Amino acid sequence: MLFNSLHFLFFLPIVVGLYYLLPQKFRWILIFISSCYFYMVFVPKYILILFLIIIIDYIAAITIEKIEGRLKLFYLIASLTANIGLLAFFKYFNFLNENLVSVFSLFGQEFHPVNLSIILPIGLSFHTFQSMSYTIEVYRGRQKAERHLGYFANYVLFFPQMVAGPIERYETLGNELKAVHKPLYQNFSDGFKLVLFGLFIKMVVADNIAPYVNQVYLDPLKYSSFEVLMSIFLFSFQIYADFFGYSTIALGCAKLLGINIMNNFKTPYLAKSVSEFWSRWHISLSTWFRDYLYIPLGGNRVKIPRWSINVLIVFMISGLWHGASWTFVVWGALHGLMLLLERYFSMLFKFEIKKEWSGLNVFLVIKTFVITSFIWIFFRAESFQKAKDMFRALTHNQNVYPLQLDILMPVIFTALMIMFDLFLYNSRFDSKLNTFKTPYRWAFYTVILFCLMALSGTQKFTFIYFQF
Amino acid sequence: MFKKIVIKISTLILILIGLNFVYNFTLYKKDLYEKSEQFIEIKNEQATTDIFYFAESSNFNVRENDSIMNSISEITNFFFPSLKLTAINKPAAHAGIFKAWLKSIDVKKNKAKAVIITLNMRSFDAAWRHSVLETQLQESVVLVQPYPNLVNRFLLSLQAFDNKTDEQRNKEMLDDWENVKLEFPFDFKYKTVREWDVSFGQYGWDLPDGSPEKNKILLTCHYVKAYAFNLNEKNPRIKDFDEIAEWCNKNNINLYLNLLAENIEYADSLVGKELVFLMKQNRDYLVKRYNKGNCKVIDNLELVNGLEFTDQTWTTEHYGYRGRMIIARNVANTLKDQFSKEYIKAY
Incomplete structure (x- = not known):
């Protein structure tokens, strides 16, 4: 169901x-x-x-x-x-x-x-x-x-x-x-909020972005480089909204029964590095691989070359877990590689990311987002040929206009998603909303409810992660 | 806690009522236009039109080299120049869709005194009923269901309509062909569409060199699948048309079932008299069931000869100018009883 x-x-x-x-x-x-x-x-x-x-x-x-x-x-x-x-x-x-x-x-x-x-x-x-x-x-x-x-x-x-x-x-x-x-009233209230919010980000954000991305991935060379680039960034938000939406609904359903389950996401696109991304994205899978594969392989206790190999193994298997295709393995391997490069860089230049927000950290967030977005290409493309086409299409037609696809709605909903991420940084929707005064909270419900009922996508898109 | 929940739910309901108003005034028309512009056309035309002509693609499809390109409805209108006849078309539409269109007419604002519903015989068959196009057709009527518009919009997002996959629809179609028994008042060796179809697949037409004439076999099999069925009240399209007739009767609007011409000649030469028998029997069923009260059946079934069909390799009800003219004249002749003063002998 x-x-x-x-x-x-x-x-x-x-x-x-x-x-x-x-x-x-x-x-x-x-x-x-x-x-x-x-x-x-x-x-x-x-x-x-x-x-x-x-x-x-x-x-x-x-x-x-x-x-x-x-x-x-x-x-x-x-x-x-x-x-x-x-x-x-x-x-x-x-x-x-x-x-x-x-x-x-x-x-x-x-x-x-x-x-x-x-x-x-x-x-x-x-x-x-x-x-x-x-x-x-x-x-x-x-x-x-x-x-x-x-x-x-x-x-x-x-x-x-x-x-x-x-x-x-x-x-x-x-x-x-x-x-x-x-x-308990609080469980009903929180559960309802989470289900509502989860449905909103799945049906309004993800499902309104999906047609744009699907269209471009169908035949990337038909579209301008700008449209292809946009589809790469938009897919990052589509898959996030899709999976985060599912996880939030799951959380809400369990909460309605009084049952607490774990948070699977913590604003992953606000991560300042790829390793931080993986502590914020699909947390239950990352911790599974950490506990049952990475640590048994030696974890951090081994020498650098062995550790590097272990990281690559874990990420490649994680890629294969997602789908039976070499594109997924490459997707995992690239994440592993990026994580290694980050670690080497920080060891070489004694670079440490500070917790306080600064211009540098904003740059790092953008850098991490761009890297993960480009790596998503291998996740989304059904074949290496399609991934290659996406990269080729990035340079083949640099005219921005005329646009063949209507980008307005996907961009509006993506902007909304970014705002939600900034709003929810390191906190959960229900607890964040509980800090609002009643009129503001209800105003918020009203807007979300209207978007959900009147602006949701009308095409059928099942949850992306169902296929795994 | 119970009191608190009741208060919150009541507040929520009030908000939803308010949001429904906001939706009606902002996005509803745009959504309706995107999903089915026909409803907008009906709303725009109902106060000024005299006759609605609901049709599928037969109305506007023309032959490439036709000297006159007018649609059936336009030609019909030539016979009643002082009347406004408005055609509302959608490819592959059937009685179920026309029913939704009809019910969207606001009877208080409506001026139309007659509605012509164009149906072809195939729209009752299993292939059409279980066609993969059905999902899109069903989607097109969600926004006009008898619920608040905001609820309809949400149901559309939830895909809460007859939204089967192509595989499911194909399976239902094959099941029908395999299991529904064909009834003849005489002995006939094939009991189902599948048996009949397979017989042609195996022992069809041969070329002079003895090899099978594949295209002809394909067309023959298609004729069997398209027309081999017995119409009865279990057919969902009959139920739909019953509702159409009931609605027209209730609202004092004359209803015309414009039964389109089929390629009887080819059905006979390719499949044989048994198929033609079924086609005529089904026609008779429709005439007997609906030719009463304020409803009339315009029977075009045998009026157009084989070469007038624009598509010679399929069963589509698309006609060359002469075919469209014949049907339009037949429609006009039937309408003449109701609109005798407005009628002129245009052709």
Whole structure:
């Protein structure tokens, strides 16, 4: 089910209403059924994959907790293999085959792979990673294995964040799901604000920018260099508004049930460096990779050359996590490379970014934004040829006029997004808004509500991160 | 807490009512124009027009080398020079869309005494009902639903209309062809569109050298898919037209179902008499169902000969000048009863 659908606008109040009407001991059943329903609206049969992940990790965690020694590691590896295996099959099977064909043809050989028409289950990368974090934590002894299958299932299935994160840890979401939540006015109020704001940035900002960007990426060489450049910058805001919007709605839905989930974004385009960008963008994924890949590889404790390789590995795998294509790997690798360059630069010139805002910091923010925007090209382009076309199109036609695409609305909404980012710097929408006096707060609601109802995009765009 | 929530919700409702007013006066017209300019045309014309002519592409499509390029509605208007006949057109429109157009007429401001609804036989078939164009057509009528305009605009953003994917629509079409049984009052070996279609695909037309004449087979199969169906009240387009007839009756407006000409000659020569039988049976069904009260059926089904169809390789109801003239004259002759004083013998 999409958050930005009429279906969901009926579904959510019903679930919230029933949740508070039911006694605590039955609430997990409601969350379980509603989450299954939420997921099954997409492709019903794929719920079976989720059930499989739940069963495997539920049993694996209990077993890991019970036993000692090498067998413990064996069960962990078995659980991880099952999770990664499912992900690999659904997401990377055809990609692997395509690469094998290329490798074979390089040596003049022919390879005829079995091509399966597999549809990637929505959000598979998210729930496998979430579930894996639980088994790893149990293995490390930091988390007790959950005995209640229902609660564990809800941890993997919890509908607000099941298809596009945030990727939660069991110690937070698991406990939140078990806690007794009373119907508090503040939760309703904050939840409503977050859902409203999330819908606003998805439907008004992202969906009004999307047609412009899609048009240019369809055939970049048809447009002027100016339009191509604008589409590169606009895509940065489109994907941000799209994903931040989703995460904010997720946060709001959970809040309506009294459940707190993590903030996935902290105004990432106000980052002064690429490394800071990654501490502000898709935080739940960055911390997942930090805790379960970067640190096990040695983290900061290794020598510079090894550390550099580790950073590149982490970013390339993070790229591959996003999509089964080399363009994503390059996207990740470029981020890794930029992060390394920044680190080398600061070591070489003993340069440190100061926290206080200054002209230099503004320059650094703009620099970081421009770098990430250009790297997004590899994320957005379906192929290297398309990415190449985008770069070629940047210089091929330098006449600004006549403009072929109407840029006014996308630019207005982007400006609005920038204003919101400045307004929300290091804080969350609901808490920021709570500092306003009532008339100003309601004036704000009125404007957002009007934009949402009267100015939202009218084309169908699903959330970009659903594909991962 | 409950009291607080009730107060907030009430405030919110008041704000929404206010916002709806703001929307009506600011953006509504622009949105409506973007999604379906036909509604604007209707609103602009309703106070001055005598006859509305609702049509799909048949009205304005002409043959490239036609000496006279007038549309069917324009030619019809030549017979009633003192009347204003306003054509509202949209390619691929059908009874469901015309129903929305009709209901958007403000009866208090309306001057029109007659509405002509142009329908072609294919608009009732499975291919048209499950066409991928349907999503766009359905989108075009969201803004005039009987809710506050701001709500309609929001529903449009939420894609809350019959918004199936192309795959879903194709599947529904194939299911119809596969499962809906064809009924004949005589023995006929093919029970469904699919069976009939496959038979031509397998044993169709051969070229003199014995190889299959692919284009002809394709066209034949298309004729089967386009016209092989039995019209009955389960057909959603019939339900739509029932509502149209009811609305016109209630508002004292004469309704004319302008049933377009189909290429009967080609249907006969390519597929055979069984298909022609179905076409005529469906025509008879429409005439029997709607030729009563203030509704008249203008039957053009067999009036235009095969060569007058501009598209010789498909079933489109687009006509050369002579074809458009024949239909216009037939429409004018039927309208003559209502507008006898205004009628002149133009041709």
